[in-house]
Amino acid sequence: MYTPLFENGLYGRLRQQAGQLWQDYVDHPFLQQLAAGTLPKPAFQRYLTQDYLFLIHFARAYALLVSKLRTLPEMRTATASLNAIVAELPLHVAYCTSWGLDEEQMAAQAEAPETMNYTRYVLDIGYSGDALDLLAALLPCVAGYAEIGLGLLHSPDTVMAGNPYASWIRNYGDEGYLTGVQSAIQLLENVGQQRGAESRFAELSQIFTTATQLESAFWQMGLNAS
Numbered sequence: 250m251y252t253p254l255f256e257n258g259l260y261g262r263l264r265q266q267a268g269q270l271w272q273d274y275v276d277h278p279f280l281q282q283l284a285a286g287t288l289p290k291p292a293f294q295r296y297l298t299q300d301y302l303f304l305i306h307f308a309r310a311y312a313l314l315v316s317k318l319r320t321l322p323e324m325r326t327a328t329a330s331l332n333a334i335v336a337e338l339p340l341h342v343a344y345c346t347s348w349g350l351d352e353e354q355m356a357a358q359a360e361a362p363e364t365m366n367y368t369r370y371v372l373d374i375g376y377s378g379d380a381l382d383l384l385a386a387l388l389p390c391v392a393g394y395a396e397i398g399l400g401l402l403h404s405p406d407t408v409m410a411g412n413p414y415a416s417w418i419r420n421y422g423d424e425g426y427l428t429g430v431q432s433a434i435q436l437l438e439n440v441g442q443q444r445g446a447e448s449r450f451a452e453l454s455q456i457f458t459t460a461t462q463l464e465s466a467f468w469q470m471g472l473n474a475s
């Protein structure tokens with residue numbers, strides 16, 4: 250099911266190096282229940298409302314990435330990723346509206362420790378490191394969701410009919426989302442070549458794997474609310 254896109258190059262090596270922690274992220278029980286349509290509503294609500302806040306901070310991290318790049322084509326690619334992050338928000342607003350929650354209430358909720366841990370970790374990597382460090386912290390989010398969305402959309406175990414989470418699955422399994430992810434992976438490759446990814450691999454891998462673990466903790470935060 251996985252496209253070669255996820256297995257090749259620097260991204261493929263970082264993903265592989267994350268090992269079981271990567272599998273724990275992309276095959277988390279939260280996702281298994283979401284795919285079956287059995288995930289308790291409070292778990293999804295907790296996840297999605299926190300994800301709204303998460304995406305706002307991730308957009309900030311992408312804005313930081315834009316400022317750390319040196320060429321216009323690279324800046325355009327990172328800006329497209331920033332816009333793709335912001336373009337996820339209508340999905341969140343639509344779900345919340347159906348639960349009687351407006352955007353002002355979504356923005357006013359308290360941030361969970363898991364949201365804070367993940368987003369501030371990525372921002373800290375961005376502030377203390379260079380564009381390559383920051384890309385290593387950002388990619389588990391961006392590319393991981395494409396892998397998850399595609400996997401769920403094409404899995405025979407996924408129930409779409411009557412599944413309240415079907416639009417979430419369609420959103421991340423969408424070809425348009427994948428196209429954006431391809432560009433983000435290509436940007437990692439290009440910046441990696443410019444900035445000595447080979448000799449920095451151990452450190453980049455540590456960043457990538459930490460972000461992967463923070464993704465799993467984010468799913469678990471949702472499950473803990475059920």
Ligand SMILES: Cc1ncc(CN)c(N)n1
Binds near residue numbers: 467
């Ligand atoms: C926690 C998390 N990680 C990744 C994504 C996909 N951009 C997201 N919406 N939320």
